Amino acid sequence: MNNIKIKIAENAGFCFGVKRAIGLVEDALKNSKEQVYCWGDLIHNPVMIKNLEKKSLKIIDNLKDFKENSVFIVRSHGITLEDLNLIKTKTNNIIDTTCPFVKKAQNCAENFKKQGLQVIIVGDKNHVEVKSINSRTGNQAFIVNNPKDLDKIKNKLSRKSGIVCQTTQKNSKLEEIIASLKKLKVDFEVQNTICLDATKKQKTVSELGNEIDLIIVIGGFHSSNTTKLAEIGKSKKIKTFHIEKAKDISKKWFSDSVKVFLTAGASTHPNEIIKAKKIIKSLTF
């Protein structure tokens, strides 16, 4: 035993969208006579993916490996309209696990486009979710990841713009971009499509005070929402470590009386938090 104090984020781990996606895939694996395919990892959690593979889920990196008329899983991040239409030529058996928050972002972008607004997506242009949102605008949106990106497009913003956001972005980034658009005197409308789960997880980290010496964020290195939590921790000048699994915790980060905050991204199983707590509690000095 040691004197380390541990505070665990109430909202650490699996979000509603990830639980829903896993449930839909498990039902498909139970009920379908056909092979069930997922194009890319269903969620950013290698342990959960392995479990689903044991239950016969087939993860493919290339669509060429999809066997016609099998079951196709649309991931919680969504899919581009072009890819969805292509899949529809290969099977009618599509299970759509797109998270309702992602659907909302897609629909907002589509509505802005229909109203004749120039759509701006705040997010990472290489992320599959952002590509799926952009496809709802006919791939006509401008994608900005920071206020500097606005410099490249400011001369093209002659008509009113409609702003939507990748669901896992930081609220602070959206606020910065809105402030920059105001300075540019651009006419715009905003739909804050950052998901409630991501917002709550971010808030618990951004509201941490001086009582915390160390933040540990558990979740996939490719997970956008997890990475954002670690970024917020670092921006508060609190020593922050982003790890994929509880067993990656290192004794070197601790002293006997440190106060630790433990949180986890939306794809992280709550068991990892319990394991992390046990590992920390068992440290001796």
Ligand code: SF4
């Ligand atoms: S993090 Fe938010 S948007 Fe992403 S799957 Fe979870 S609830 Fe949906």
